[in-house]
Amino acid sequence: MGWIILVALVAIAFALLTRFGKLPRTTLELLGAALLLGIAGYAWQGSPTQPGSPVTSREAAGKVDTQAMIAQRRMRTGAGDEGAWLDMGDALSRVGATQEAVLAMRSGIRDHRNSPDLWVGLGNALVAHGDGLMSPAATFAFQHAASLSPEHPGPPFFYGLALAQQGNTEEAGNVWRGLLARTPKDAPWRADLVARLTAIGGMPTPRPVVPGADVPQVPKR
Numbered sequence: 001m002g003w004i005i006l007v008a009l010v011a012i013a014f015a016l017l018t019r020f021g022k023l024p025r026t027t028l029e030l031l032g033a034a035l036l037l038g039i040a041g042y043a044w045q046g047s048p049t050q051p052g053s054p055v056t057s058r059e060a061a062g063k064v065d066t067q068a069m070i071a072q073r074r075m076r077t078g079a080g081d082e083g084a085w086l087d088m089g090d091a092l093s094r095v096g097a098t099q100e101a102v103l104a105m106r107s108g109i110r111d112h113r114n115s116p117d118l119w120v121g122l123g124n125a126l127v128a129h130g131d132g133l134m135s136p137a138a139t140f141a142f143q144h145a146a147s148l149s150p151e152h153p154g155p156p157f158f159y160g161l162a163l164a165q166q167g168n169t170e171e172a173g174n175v176w177r178g179l180l181a182r183t184p185k186d187a188p189w190r191a192d193l194v195a196r197l198t199a200i201g202g203m204p205t206p207r208p209v210v211p212g213a214d215v216p217q218v219p220k221r
Contacts, residue, residue, distance in 0.1 A: 109122060
């Protein structure tokens, strides 16, 4: 079953690149070779026929990544074929072809330079390619996405997620609290954001209610 899923995802990724990538034939040939190399690497190092016994932290990280991608799809509206690029990058990352995922995001950005979603996707792909570490290039991608659309929840959400995954929960909390402060109460991603802030102990501390503190004082005569 593992081989079937792997080959299917690679085939879908290459088909999407061929249809939407508008890449020259030479580049497509090189990308096809890279995807085949990824399959060869999986065949060499992977064990799809063996029963799984994942490490707990890696399993939890996988669940976080899946939830994050779902949240990103909820946040995006009217993206057009940008969604195809994001789906392709997601598929490539899932089979371990992180470098190809980065290349796919960069190809999408060539056609949609002002898409905050694709810049977020590039940041996510770079973090995955760096094995969870935040590189200067990934930081730039998230920050550029935020500059393109300051009100878009995606850039701070995923920037904070990348920071939290590498253990920088203090800075992640700062980023997420800023997003929470401007998130409408009926926003579909608010509950997820609150859950993540709670998990890292970063929820804002409610101000204590002091009786009479808000009652205006009558000046004495």
